[in-house]
Amino acid sequence: MNPVLPGDLSRAFTGLRLRTTPDEIAAFVSDESSLVGDPPLVVVSPRTVPEVQQAMRVATEHRLPVVPRGAGTGLSGGACAVSGSVLLDLSRMTTITELDPQARLAVVEAGVVNADVSTAAAQYGLMYAPDPSSWESSTIGGNIATNAGGLRCARYGATRASVLGLDVVLSDGRLLSTGGRTVKRSAGYDLTQLFIGSEGTLGVVVGATLRLLPLPPPQLTALATFPDVKSAALAAAALVATTSPTLVELMDELVVSALDQARGTGFGPSVGSVLVLQVDDAPAAQASISTAMAVGNAIDVAVTSDQGEAAELLNIRRATFAALQRLGPLLLEDVCVPVTHLAAMVSAVAEIGAAHGVRTCTVAHAADGNLHPVIVRDGHTRAEEAAADAIFRQAQALGGTVSGEHGIGRLKRHWLETELGEVALDIQRNIKQTLDPLGLLNPGAVIRASAASLPPGHRE
């Protein structure tokens, strides 16, 4: 019997790994966003699907809110515990059940770390394409919850494009299997796609069948410098119009100067923007690079087919957040605009920062129009929040969205509501109501439940 839980609840949870002391649950209150959650009633760490089903049945019977969680690397507060909740910690479900190189698929439990799938696949010359920056720590379940992206999205799409099927424990404890093992399917409503990106609000993803792809052919890697972001964005747009790059990463002026300071990259003050990109090592793609960089009036272009040199160029991009962290704590944002508005949005971020007296910069997955505006925090929380609000509204004004790959979580619900509009919001709430009639699944994330469906004692 757990000493903290009421006896009937403790008995109902028999056999599950439970944690209830303040020390034990502290690590589960927040994620990697700025949000601080509330202590859960209990952290339940199932090891098997039946254990998840047991936990969900108990939660439903006792009308307890449930917050599913993987590695807690989320950036939108979607895995932060809520008061009195069952924090469902899926990080112990780490089995790669199957890896079939011929069928090019992997069947994994939700707690498997992204990098572990890629490592297992690499021995067969295959990869799991989605590569969020958190890939060495975030879980497949979390990646699915947020439809996580990454650098290689430019060619391979976000998580959504690499999931063939799901196992989902529903709010009433039933196990739903969606999709399957085929790469094509036109057979009924695509529930797999419905659960991807639903951030634990419609059901608990416990397992997935993932699509594996051949590793890309030999690559040309390039780093090009530009006088300003507008020129770099033009070059990126010209590139994607003529070839399918594997990745195209854009860094703005403050990022470049932070890299110069932190890593001695020596770009200097004449460089206002840098692109790092990869394309297939083929004559046509090579020609695309030359033409596109000329379109953007590149100052300098370094191109290499050597893997060691390529790694060095990519490491410059990978070092950006560490370099920026030397300037102060960061608020890392995530918006996406039509790719034609990339330069306008990068400029808008800078202007919004200046107007609010807040230090901002931008790193972007340029081929996708997916920007990570960064606010360097200095204690002026209200100005920082106002700047973030202005950034979100500007992305929407440009026909974009408040999340390209991090999800809505608890932090962006307000902006999602304005983005969706009345009819879409109503339909989204109806779907939530259909799959989670008691409103127990990750309450407060993504969609504000209608008042009638909130668990007793919970108000929003």
Added chain:
Amino acid sequence: MNPVLPGDLSRAFTGLRLRTTPDEIAAFVSDESSLVGDPPLVVVSPRTVPEVQQAMRVATEHRLPVVPRGAGTGLSGGACAVSGSVLLDLSRMTTITELDPQARLAVVEAGVVNADVSTAAAQYGLMYAPDPSSWESSTIGGNIATNAGGLRCARYGATRASVLGLDVVLSDGRLLSTGGRTVKRSAGYDLTQLFIGSEGTLGVVVGATLRLLPLPPPQLTALATFPDVKSAALAAAALVATTSPTLVELMDELVVSALDQARGTGFGPSVGSVLVLQVDDAPAAQASISTAMAVGNAIDVAVTSDQGEAAELLNIRRATFAALQRLGPLLLEDVCVPVTHLAAMVSAVAEIGAAHGVRTCTVAHAADGNLHPVIVRDGHTRAEEAAADAIFRQAQALGGTVSGEHGIGRLKRHWLETELGEVALDIQRNIKQTLDPLGLLNPGAVIRASAASLPPGHRE
């Protein structure tokens, strides 16, 4: 006033193009499947979104079933009229509202023909990737309804991968906009994906924002001959394991001999299977072809980078159905299995045909494991239906599905139910109920509505 419709209904439809005489509605009763539908009450052919909304409001008020329809090229009976229905003919909504080559997207009305998008995009070096065989006649709305596939799915995915957003008229006449103009989005439930493949049973797709992609780089096209299907399937699997082909088409023995007879291709009796494929014209991909064809012990491999020669090789594949039609009327099927079971499934189709005394053959999108088993009809309907049933069950037994790209329509609902299983079927019905509470949208297609939600007087 329309003389056939009751006065109040005729008044409610004022301003819409209506057809009610037997001659006028005859063309809308069936699609290109074997199913013969029932006469609709009225064919309504709206030209604008408000007209679709008007039609839906009238249908809901009068509790009339509604069957949305594009070009009527469907192969599963999903666009066949039902008795007393409003047949909503969207083929007059043919405007390409916008084509933005920089943003690489097209905004189109539902009735735009697939080929017209590709033609408009080609002048900018872009393409709309999904290329169902019906591309010169089928509409974007119909393609979205069935999540249509095609040859290039091997690289670019089915329709699902190329749609950024939708405009959907809901059963109550409200207009829902989903998704948007960005290529990435993690902002709430992905309603775009929910409507794709829903075959008009959740709402009426009236417009779409489509993703355009650069035309593929210069291609190598190859035609390889093999002693049998198993060898060809092995070669196809080896190819997709090392490169990302643009297309890989497999033809079995009866198809090869039909081509010899119809087109004088001269493969001869030693050829039991043919692959036609395309890869990027790059050294690595070229090496992949050589290795993969050797894995399958190819008899002969012709490779060309010449566009004229490539077109000739592709035309051999494109000529298959015309060649087969000389043998008799065809029942064209569509199943998908994990790609490792491709050879087993092709063999199973042949064995099932022999067991039922039915002539069968198979053309397959080999990279995706998507087979089109063909039954050459000779009047033995019962044996042909039994063979089709056995083919569907075998695909499911191999971990596959009864539809890779044609959809469920009215013809495959029974097999979908067994494929989904109890929990998934329940959830799919709940979603149908949520979006179409009166059960008016394309009744009888995809999902059998629960008895309570059927329109009055309609039984299934």
